[in-house]
Amino acid sequence: MKAVDDVSLEVPDGEFLVLLGASGSGKSTLLRTIAGLEHPSAGTIRIGGRVANEDPPRRRNIAMVFQSYALYPHKTVARNIAFPLEAIRLPAAEIREKVEWAAQLFGIDRLLARRPRELSGGERQRVALARALVRTPTLFLMDEPLSNLDAKLRHAARREFKRLHEQTGITTLYVTHDQVEAMGLGQRIAVMNDGRLQQIGTPDEIYHEPANIFVAQFMGSPPMNLIPDGGWLTGFHPEDVFQPDGPVPDGHYPLPITVQQVEALGADALIYGTLDAGGAELIFKQPARTSGGLAAGQSVTFCVPQTMMRRFDARTGLSAGKG
Amino acid sequence: MAAARTLSLRQRDTRLAMGMVLPAILYIVLLLGIPIVLAVVYSLNDVTTGSPAMRFIGLRNFQGLLATPDFARAIGNTFLITTCTLVGVLILGTIQAELLMRPVRGKWLIRFLILLPWTAPASLSAIAWLWMFDSTFSPLDWILRGLGLLGHPGALFGDFDNAFWLGRSGLALFSIILVNVWRLLPLGTVIILAGLNGVPRDILEQAEIDGAGYFRRLFHIILPMLIPVFGVTVLFTFVFVFSDISTVFILTRGGPANATQVLPTLAFFTGVQGGSLGRGAATALFLLPVLAAVSILILALIRRREI
Amino acid sequence: MTGLYLATALFVVFSALPFYVMLITSLKTQADIFSPDIDPFWFSQPPTLDSIRLLFEQTQFVQWLLNTAYVGLAVVVITLALAVPAAYGLARIAGGWGETLGIGIFLSYLVPPTLLFIPFSKVIAFLGLQNSLGALIVAYPTFTVPFCTWLLMGFFKGIPRDLEEQAMIDGHGRFSAFMHVVLPLAMPGLLTVVVFAFTLSTSEFIYALAFVTHSADKTVSIAVPTELIRGDVYHWGPLLAGALIASIPIAVLYTFFIDHLVAGLTSVAHD
Numbered sequence: 001m002k003a004v005d006d007v008s009l010e011v012p013d014g015e016f017l018v019l020l021g022a023s024g025s026g027k028s029t030l031l032r033t034i035a036g037l038e039h040p041s042a043g044t045i046r047i048g049g050r051v052a053n054e055d056p057p058r059r060r061n062i063a064m065v066f067q068s069y070a071l072y073p074h075k076t077v078a079r080n081i082a083f084p085l086e087a088i089r090l091p092a093a094e095i096r097e098k099v100e101w102a103a104q105l106f107g108i109d110r111l112l113a114r115r116p117r118e119l120s121g122g123e124r125q126r127v128a129l130a131r132a133l134v135r136t137p138t139l140f141l142m143d144e145p146l147s148n149l150d151a152k153l154r155h156a157a158r159r160e161f162k163r164l165h166e167q168t169g170i171t172t173l174y175v176t177h178d179q180v181e182a183m184g185l186g187q188r189i190a191v192m193n194d195g196r197l198q199q200i201g202t203p204d205e206i207y208h209e210p211a212n213i214f215v216a217q218f219m220g221s222p223p224m225n226l227i228p229d230g231g232w233l234t235g236f237h238p239e240d241v242f243q244p245d246g247p248v249p250d251g252h253y254p255l256p257i258t259v260q261q262v263e264a265l266g267a268d269a270l271i272y273g274t275l276d277a278g279g280a281e282l283i284f285k286q287p288a289r290t291s292g293g294l295a296a297g298q299s300v301t302f303c304v305p306q307t308m309m310r311r312f313d314a315r316t317g318l319s320a321g322k323g
Numbered sequence: 324m325a326a327a328r329t330l331s332l333r334q335r336d337t338r339l340a341m342g343m344v345l346p347a348i349l350y351i352v353l354l355l356g357i358p359i360v361l362a363v364v365y366s367l368n369d370v371t372t373g374s375p376a377m378r379f380i381g382l383r384n385f386q387g388l389l390a391t392p393d394f395a396r397a398i399g400n401t402f403l404i405t406t407c408t409l410v411g412v413l414i415l416g417t418i419q420a421e422l423l424m425r426p427v428r429g430k431w432l433i434r435f436l437i438l439l440p441w442t443a444p445a446s447l448s449a450i451a452w453l454w455m456f457d458s459t460f461s462p463l464d465w466i467l468r469g470l471g472l473l474g475h476p477g478a479l480f481g482d483f484d485n486a487f488w489l490g491r492s493g494l495a496l497f498s499i500i501l502v503n504v505w506r507l508l509p510l511g512t513v514i515i516l517a518g519l520n521g522v523p524r525d526i527l528e529q530a531e532i533d534g535a536g537y538f539r540r541l542f543h544i545i546l547p548m549l550i551p552v553f554g555v556t557v558l559f560t561f562v563f564v565f566s567d568i569s570t571v572f573i574l575t576r577g578g579p580a581n582a583t584q585v586l587p588t589l590a591f592f593t594g595v596q597g598g599s600l601g602r603g604a605a606t607a608l609f610l611l612p613v614l615a616a617v618s619i620l621i622l623a624l625i626r627r628r629e630i
Numbered sequence: 631m632t633g634l635y636l637a638t639a640l641f642v643v644f645s646a647l648p649f650y651v652m653l654i655t656s657l658k659t660q661a662d663i664f665s666p667d668i669d670p671f672w673f674s675q676p677p678t679l680d681s682i683r684l685l686f687e688q689t690q691f692v693q694w695l696l697n698t699a700y701v702g703l704a705v706v707v708i709t710l711a712l713a714v715p716a717a718y719g720l721a722r723i724a725g726g727w728g729e730t731l732g733i734g735i736f737l738s739y740l741v742p743p744t745l746l747f748i749p750f751s752k753v754i755a756f757l758g759l760q761n762s763l764g765a766l767i768v769a770y771p772t773f774t775v776p777f778c779t780w781l782l783m784g785f786f787k788g789i790p791r792d793l794e795e796q797a798m799i800d801g802h803g804r805f806s807a808f809m810h811v812v813l814p815l816a817m818p819g820l821l822t823v824v825v826f827a828f829t830l831s832t833s834e835f836i837y838a839l840a841f842v843t844h845s846a847d848k849t850v851s852i853a854v855p856t857e858l859i860r861g862d863v864y865h866w867g868p869l870l871a872g873a874l875i876a877s878i879p880i881a882v883l884y885t886f887f888i889d890h891l892v893a894g895l896t897s898v899a900h901d
Contacts (some may be wrong), residue, residue: 033534035533037528037531056531057531057532058532058533058534058535058536059589062532063532064528064529064532066525066528067530068523068525068526070523070526070529072526072529072530072544073526073548074547074550083530083535083543084533084534085535087534087535087536088534131533158335268579271570271601335804340722340728341719342719342721343715343718344715344716344719344731346711346715346716347712347715347735347775347779348716350712350771350775351682351738351772351775351776354750354753354768354771355738355741355746355772357749357753358750358752358753359741359745359746359749361749361750361752361753362745362746362749363692364749365749366747375886415641418637418640418641422634422637422638422641423638427634427635427638433638433642434646434885435844435881435882435885436642436646437641437642437645437646438645438881438884438885438888439645439646439649439877439881440645441884442829442848442880442881442882442884442885442888443649443877443880443881444833444835444851444876444877444880445851445854446833446835446836446851446855447850447851447854447874447876447877448649448873448875448877448889449653450855450869450873451648451649451651451873451874453864454648454651454652454655454866454870455647455648455651458665459666460664460666460670460672460866462651462671465666465667465669465670484666485650485666505645505648506642506893508645509645513888513892514892514895514896515678516892517892517893517896523730552896555895559895562740562742565742566742566743566744566745567744568815568836569836570834572835573855582762584797586744587742587744587836590744590745590748591744591836591840594748595748595840603748604748604749607744607745607746607748608745610742610744610745611742612742614741614742615740618737618740
């Protein structure tokens, strides 16, 4: 049982790459291996062109932010941020300068004398970030840093991360299980499952051209619908369907269903139905205001543009291109 | 109607709680409280085993004690032995705990052996040391003689065939301290080990990534986070050693010539063998304020440092 | 790596050496023991059971062991009867004053027997228990009960309230919930209390020394130092054998449960 199996990854300088996957997919193990906290049984890790396999973490000039932020509880915010600089024995004056610069960058300069236990979740995260970037690392690793924040703070934090990356340009590897985060933050996303890399691509590619069934059903909320069709699976996103005014137009795939349930979720409505032919269970997503008339038990016909459909080999799960 | 019912539920609960706690409290108050009161009473009276009557003499027992050189010596020894033991246990305990953190084979056997000094009854392990320190047959002397450090003119430990671990005043104190460190070390080790295991892995990994090597991690991250645990070690070590009678009693009986006398043994000899109950009680009473003060101080420090 | 093993070995030797020497010496012949120049760490003459035989046949060692076991068990029973309800009451029901009382009980453990043994012996005489094992059975709970109450408080607090509340909703009264739900879950804690009450009483020295002078009624912890050393004569063989044989079972028992003890001790640092 391998935690990470045959993964090859090349991250160009300055890229923000997201490692996306569920728990146990191997994404954290991969990150920790790059950090030097775990040792690969086989393979090479190159950081900045140089082989880093034998280097302990502190020689790799990387910075890392853990999910828990791992702030040193007995040190003040200032000493927390200063710690990496003390470790490389910079002169005290320089340390002071850099700590102040980092603190101002993250807006925590008035918190410098506080202890971690006195800070809110958002403040702690900023201290962790300040500490990570205070010595301008070559590589910046983040392990689910937003998981401990309230939902409201996550939006703001995401924007912060993006702005930070644009400002500093440091190569960043970001681990998360949240596909919305991944889509919002990543320049490229690497989707992982069972220790294997499923697909790497831009958010657009991952979402609209999934390489296999796993990726197709991992992205999107709700995920892609899959209809069995001979030895194939035909897939389309719930939001790509619509109800035609008349008969189903050319170049569109008909979807006659019996409505099981309609969930009105504010802006959108989710329509659960079973396909008349074959009984496949489908979910459609429509704006709530156009779905008012739908009710359970009705027979309705939706359709989806064929250009938006994808085909997958039912046996291998791999994508066979557009449907 | 409903309000009366909820009130009686809480009342019933409180009554149940009191009923459950009362027997233990009564037992302790009676069988601990009465002797404490008696101890204070004796210390304020001229009581001896010979004369059953009590004659109130106020603080004269205490005044008498403070004037006795033996008493001053006993207090000094008690503090000296306790603090030296503390230092030894803290330093060696940390080293031993760090060693036990590493994977070793045969961990259970090692653990059992390392715990033996603490888990074996104090008086019985003291007997083992009586043999180790014997003035004729000491195995330690045998080793020292073999190494050439003893038994010939100019040798480090003297030119006698034996070192007289319990017979020379300075060396006897050292021997008592050694036995105390030996006995308390396992307790300190397991407490510190629990503390080490309590340091979150995240934090250690973060420190490594932040560039800290072994010693920086040890001194800047781990040890400061262990302060509450060190506090607990100090508390229990202090209490056990300060009031311990068996080690000195069995090894030296307070000798040679009161060189290793401590407060508990002095109290015993004055009260039981000397027959002077008032004096004995007064001597023993000196233990209480010190123990109370140290305990409260350390407990307060531990709680203040809560992370 | 070898440095690690070496350091660990040093510590093990430091801790276990006296016991090892006790073991070897108990099995040596008299001549082997009483020659200062002979190797004290190994046999120069073939090992013999003479010292042990002497110990069991010509002293009251067996009686002392029985006394010790008897006192230990009796103290365990009393301790359980007093500490278990008290700990539960303080942990669950008492709320605010429960905490303070709990700390008070813990502090009462710190009152040293060396302070109390003189007046305590008067109390013992008053109860007519002088010079008997009953004196110890009465005296020992004064330190086992505080210690074990405080230990058990930690255990009880660790059992989720939900379980008892569920039981009470399902029809139990509070006491019945305690008996049927909490106690079975607190088994590890109860077992720990049993072991510590037992080991604390069997290792106790000063009360035993002060209250019991009749040799047949002594416990092993004072009998070995006082009865096997007569004046200046040290019968080292039986003496060390006795000390070792009495120590090992207690040490083994204690070792099994020391993790719970440490959890209890370190919780002082956290609550």
